[in-house]
Amino acid sequence: MPAAVGRSPVKGWLAVLAVTLGIFSLMTSELLPVGLLTPVGSALHVSEGTAGLMVTVPGLVACGIALRLVPEKHVPRATAVIFGGVETASVLGVPPGRSSATSATGAPRSPPWTSSG
Incomplete structure (x- = not known):
C-alpha cells in the first residue's frame, strides 16, 4: 500500500x-441489530448468519479508507485504532441499544451479551 505522500503525520x-x-x-447503529439477529432473521425468513x-x-x-490516511509505517497502529472503535461500539453500543429495543417492543429479555431474544 503506498504511503501517504506529502501528508503531515499529525493531520x-x-x-x-x-x-x-x-x-x-x-x-453502534449497525451493530445494534447484532443483539436482535434472531428476531430479525425470523422476520425476514433468513438465517442469523445471513442477517449478520x-x-x-x-x-x-x-477500515480500508482509513488505512490510506496515514504513512505506510503507521498502518498497523491505525488498523488497531480503527478496530478499537469497532470493539468499543460492540461493548458500549449494543447492550444499551438492545435493552432499549426490547423495552420498546416488549420482547422477552435475556442477558444483553447474548443474541437470543
Whole structure:
C-alpha cells in the first residue's frame, strides 16, 4: 500500500481519529441489530448468519479508507485504532441499544451479551 505522500503525520492521525469516531457511531447503529439477529432473521425468513451480513460490510469499508490516511509505517497502529472503535461500539453500543429495543417492543429479555431474544 503506498504511503501517504506529502501528508503531515499529525493531520493523518487526526483523520484516523475522526474516522474512528465516525466508525464508532456507524458501528453502534449497525451493530445494534447484532443483539436482535434472531428476531430479525425470523422476520425476514433468513438465517442469523445471513442477517449478520448487514453488520459486516460497513466496518470493512471504513477500515480500508482509513488505512490510506496515514504513512505506510503507521498502518498497523491505525488498523488497531480503527478496530478499537469497532470493539468499543460492540461493548458500549449494543447492550444499551438492545435493552432499549426490547423495552420498546416488549420482547422477552435475556442477558444483553447474548443474541437470543
